[in-house]
Amino acid sequence: MNRMPLGMYMPFESVIHSIDARVKLVCFLALIVSVIITDTLVGYIVILSTAFVFIVLSRIPFKIALSCLYRLRFFLIIIFVMNALFFTSENILVSWWIFNISKEGILQGVHVVLRVVLVMLFSTCLTATTSPVELTKALESLFRPLRYVKIPVGQICMIISIAIQFIPVISQEALLIKQAQTARGARFESRRLIEKAKESLALVIPIFLSAIRRADELALAMEARGYRSANTPEKRSLKLSLREYAGFVVSAAVCALQIMI
Amino acid sequence: MQLELNNISLTYAISTPYETKALSDVSFSAKKGEFIAVMGQTGSGKSTLLKIIAGLEKPSSGTVFFNGEDINAYSYNKAKLRSYVGMVFQNPEYQLFESSVYKDVAFGLKHAEYTKDEKHRRVKNALETVGFEFDKIKDLSPLALSGGEKRRVAIAGVLAAEPELILFDEPVAGLDPVGRNDFVNTVKKLNKAGITIIMVSHNADAIAECAERILIFDNTKLIKDAPAAKVFADSKTLKNIGLEVNGAKYLADLLKKRGMCIDDKLYRYEEIVKAVAEKIKNAGVGK
Numbered sequence: 001m002n003r004m005p006l007g008m009y010m011p012f013e014s015v016i017h018s019i020d021a022r023v024k025l026v027c028f029l030a031l032i033v034s035v036i037i038t039d040t041l042v043g044y045i046v047i048l049s050t051a052f053v054f055i056v057l058s059r060i061p062f063k064i065a066l067s068c069l070y071r072l073r074f075f076l077i078i079i080f081v082m083n084a085l086f087f088t089s090e091n092i093l094v095s096w097w098i099f100n101i102s103k104e105g106i107l108q109g110v111h112v113v114l115r116v117v118l119v120m121l122f123s124t125c126l127t128a129t130t131s132p133v134e135l136t137k138a139l140e141s142l143f144r145p146l147r148y149v150k151i152p153v154g155q156i157c158m159i160i161s162i163a164i165q166f167i168p169v170i171s172q173e174a175l176l177i178k179q180a181q182t183a184r185g186a187r188f189e190s191r192r193l194i195e196k197a198k199e200s201l202a203l204v205i206p207i208f209l210s211a212i213r214r215a216d217e218l219a220l221a222m223e224a225r226g227y228r229s230a231n232t233p234e235k236r237s238l239k240l241s242l243r244e245y246a247g248f249v250v251s252a253a254v255c256a257l258q259i260m261i
Numbered sequence: 262m263q264l265e266l267n268n269i270s271l272t273y274a275i276s277t278p279y280e281t282k283a284l285s286d287v288s289f290s291a292k293k294g295e296f297i298a299v300m301g302q303t304g305s306g307k308s309t310l311l312k313i314i315a316g317l318e319k320p321s322s323g324t325v326f327f328n329g330e331d332i333n334a335y336s337y338n339k340a341k342l343r344s345y346v347g348m349v350f351q352n353p354e355y356q357l358f359e360s361s362v363y364k365d366v367a368f369g370l371k372h373a374e375y376t377k378d379e380k381h382r383r384v385k386n387a388l389e390t391v392g393f394e395f396d397k398i399k400d401l402s403p404l405a406l407s408g409g410e411k412r413r414v415a416i417a418g419v420l421a422a423e424p425e426l427i428l429f430d431e432p433v434a435g436l437d438p439v440g441r442n443d444f445v446n447t448v449k450k451l452n453k454a455g456i457t458i459i460m461v462s463h464n465a466d467a468i469a470e471c472a473e474r475i476l477i478f479d480n481t482k483l484i485k486d487a488p489a490a491k492v493f494a495d496s497k498t499l500k501n502i503g504l505e506v507n508g509a510k511y512l513a514d515l516l517k518k519r520g521m522c523i524d525d526k527l528y529r530y531e532e533i534v535k536a537v538a539e540k541i542k543n544a545g546v547g548k
């Protein structure tokens with residue numbers, strides 16, 4: 001585990017970290033909409049610089065932000081090549097067998113890649129600056145109105161937040177189990193697929209067992225501490241300060257700009 | 262068996278916000294037949310040390326030589342290392358998964374080219390070493406056993422490979438006194454048979470019963486490497502780094518405060534009992 005998992009929370013202190021998670025979520029949605037409707041050079045420049053500013057403000061090291069993109073490099077290359085090769089248009093530059101390379105195709109590829117990159121950057125910015133607990137609480141509070149249509153928002157959010165909190169615990173345990181089985185002779189690095197699948201039982205079964213054991217223990221502990229499923233999510237008042245307003249204004253401006261140009 | 266660690270350091274999650282230093286500049290070596298205990302507070306890097314020796318974690322810097330070969334060299338065959346070095350993890354009972362005890366113990370032998378008879382001999386031998394009756398246990402589901410039994414099965418799974426060096430991480434944590442005694446007797450037996458043992462434990466009683474040499478870790482550093490008698494003779498130093506002496510030695514220290522002089526070098530349960538009995542006899546108490 002010597003590299004950073006995608007979308008991991010990074011506990012720094014920054015302006016972006018301290019903005020209310022609900023505001024961040026709304027701004028995030030606005031920015032994603034902007035990314036989707038952008039299709040001019042100016043638009044991309046505006047939105048790329050917005051992403052740049054957000055990353056600087058959130059104090060995420062550039063190395064980490066870029067490493068997320070680097071890990072998706074093959075995916076990005078593939079979507080670019082697919083778009084460039086298969087886009088049908090009139091002014092074809094090169095044509096061979098079923099492949100048609102055209103100016104529009106290449107442009108389309110660039111568009112798609114840019115969009116994915118931007119979405120990635122914004123999501124990194126969101127997940128790196130908001131702890132999972134904050135994020136689920138924000139979702140819970142944004143979805144509060146749904147309880148009027150009998151959707152158990154509180155419980156669903158409880159489930160999500162427990163699941164998220166268990167991810168690091170279970171992945172840590174999975175690593176330990178993998179090491180333990182390796183120490184007694186398992187060969188997970190095997191190249192042969194069948195062998196690999198057989199070997200993976202030695203991982204999957206203990207990990208499942210431990211997840212179930214943990215779930216059991218947690219349920220007992222929650223009951224022992226008097227948990228009752230509360231159907232009404234906790235109400236949290238939203239105090240907007242300058243930071244939150246600034247966040248709203250910037251994302252709204254970017255979004256509006258994209259609609260106009 | 263010959264093990265040598267030179268200036269080992271390890272930092273987890275390097276260059277991320279979660280960067281943690283687990284070991285800094287640790288060097289020591291171990292010879293065949295030694296019984297080494299590792300003590301230290303929570304988070305001092307003990308488990309990490311064992312994983313490095315077993316070749317499961319790569320040190321950030323420093324080298325590990327096993328039988329004269331660098332185990333992190335590119336050309337080194339790690340699979341070979343696994344058959345020489347066994348590691349029993351903390352709570353090894355969670356790694357069981359096969360449908361029968363026999364299969365689970367034999368799991369690690371799958372890739373080795375042993376004949377069926379040889380495999381059978383090894384599994385039987387391993388299960389008997391940890392105190393099971395082979396015929397009674399071999400077909401049971403490992404998941405249906407009690408926690409202590411599961412742990413013994415897991416240890417048998419490591420023994421079946423017949424390693425030269427076995428690393429134990431907290432092997433007695435969570436065992437009852439009988440289970441602990443059984444374990445201590447088992448490792449002593451293994452050690453007598455010539456297997457080198459390195460055991461991490463918080464349990465000073467277990468350590469006092471079997472270890473000859475003690476390594477003490479404090480905050481990622483190896484701060485003491487001395488014979489067990491020497492370490493236990495100096496209970497003050499142990500206390501200063503938040504560790505405790507074993508029960509028998511603790512009693513001896515108490516008696517000493519009350520004026521009964523017991524040799525500082527004694528620390529094992531039996532030695533102390535004998536010394537105290539002698540003192541009482543000499544003083545004529547209880548006549």
Ligand SMILES: Nc1ncnc2c1ncn2[C@@H]1O[C@H](COP(=O)(O)OP(=O)(O)OP(=O)(O)O)[C@@H](O)[C@H]1O
Nearest residue numbers: 001273274281283302303304305306307308309310
């Ligand atoms: N996989 C990992 N990723 C990141 N940090 C880790 C990992 N494993 C251990 N650490 C950290 O390394 C340090 C040393 O851990 P280690 O498990 O070696 O301690 P220990 O001495 O065995 O403690 P304990 O007595 O609690 O078992 C700790 O601060 C721990 O949080």
Ligand SMILES: [Mg+2]
Nearest residue numbers: 307308309430
């Ligand atoms: Mg440990």
